Amino acid sequence: MGGNSQFAFLLKIAAVLILIWAAVWGVMTLSGVFRETPEKVIAYMESHPLADEQDAGKRKEIIIKLADKLNALDHIQINEFQTDPDKDRRRGFFKEMSAEEQHFFMERRIGKAFNQMMNAFNEMERKDRQRFVEKTLKRMRDDDEERLGLQRLEKSDPQATEKIINEGLKAYYQDATAETKLDLAPLMEQMQRNLRNLRYQQKK
Secondary structure, three states: OOOHHHHHHHHHHHHHHHHHHHHHHHHHHHHHOOOOOOOHHHHHHHHHHHHHHOOOHHHHHHHHHHHHHHHHHHHHHHHHHHHOOHHHHHHHHHHOHHHHHHHHHHHHHHHHHHHHHHHHOOOOHHHHHHHHHHHHHHHHOHHHHHHHHHHHHHOOOOHHHHHHHHHHHHHHHHOOOHHHHHHHHHHHHHHHHHHHHHHHHHHH
């Protein structure tokens, strides 16, 4: 009897372990299915061309979903787009947006503090803007993942950072080409983080 009880107990343990591993496998499988990848983002852009959509509401839905998909990618995955700009389908997609849609996309992509960040930067004295930009550039150059995004911007417009310091971020952004606006995103993201850190330090 004792042997049978022990055997039954071991069977129960084995069954529980199987259920646990099945649950773990299921979670891993589902996370793989729902996890965004550059390939999924590209497939979405190819299946939802803005040039074929005239309804403003549907265009907005497409833009929101694309921004959210890009936001779900990490820096390494984003860099896969930037490694080969000739194959970067974001650029053609972005160019199909109106100026208002581009602004909305960047706000969704970078964050709700997009306009506040640009206004706060513009309110700085030129010397403070220069110091702030130089600090931002240093952080990006010291980061292997951020450096690639900065190189894309410098290739798109070699005078970008100087213009931003002199004209202000908002004026530069408004006059920039669609391609430069897209390349500007990594710099603006880092500037927003730096500005948030600066405000936190000032509150201490």
